Amino acid sequence: MPARRTAAMAVASQVRPYVGAVIFLVRRIAAVCVACAVFAACGAPNAPRGPEQRSARSSASASGEAALTPGSGGLMPVFKSARTQKKTIALTFDADMTADEGPRAADGERFDNPELIDALRELKVPATVFMTGRWADQYPEEARGIGQDPLFEVANHSYSHYSFTDGCYGLPVLPESRMRSDVERGFTAIRNAGVAHPMPYFRFPGGCYDNRALRALGPLGVTVVQWDVVSGDAFATDPDAVARQVLRGVRPGSVVVMHCTRSAAPVTEPAVRALVPELRRQGYRLVKVSELMGASGGGG
């Protein structure tokens, strides 16, 4: 009996760590899969559609930055691409981190991508970075470095990376009463990190928005900047495939969505290194969103 019990205990002691490991693994996979869905949603081609893009006619805002004139009924204006014949496009990078991902960052997961920023500097690629406030809290020095580099401009991707509509890829949903404060908190976190002048642009997490969200955020006086080209860099493993997808998708005036989050977009840096020389060879000039939007005003 004691022998059997000892044997049983021995088996149990072998099984328990295994079961524990399996549970850990299952939890981990579940967490990663939720993140996959959420993150991939940022560049999802079939993201729920909001109102059609209004005229891309731009004007200078009070701060001198290109902005779209507000839509009717107090809705935020939405910019997805410029109407221009010039081969000018904007590469944009979402610096994603969701409000509840702090423990994962503490475990060593990297939501930043300094190698990507270095590559953009090396290749002299002007770019617009849509930063969540949570990301700026986590990586203030990197946020400041990006914000102080004239090559880049920093815009708002919410504080929490929660959704502004129901049914957005499993993202937690912000109630209407918290939509405006979440975006304001994003701007505050970005400024607190040392980015003195973030652009008055906002990109919806998951690309999900509707008229209710556009109306709730209307008083902020910012322009929504979405995209017309999905790079497919979320969880990609082949940088050349990402580069090819962008090359297939771009046209004059395009806005391309990519990510500045190593853990979930691990090949974005080599993809950019492959993509940029080819875009330039094809005659494309890379600019920040503000320049594309400004050019749009002249181009109609």
Ligand SMILES: [Zn+2]
């Ligand atoms: Zn995002």
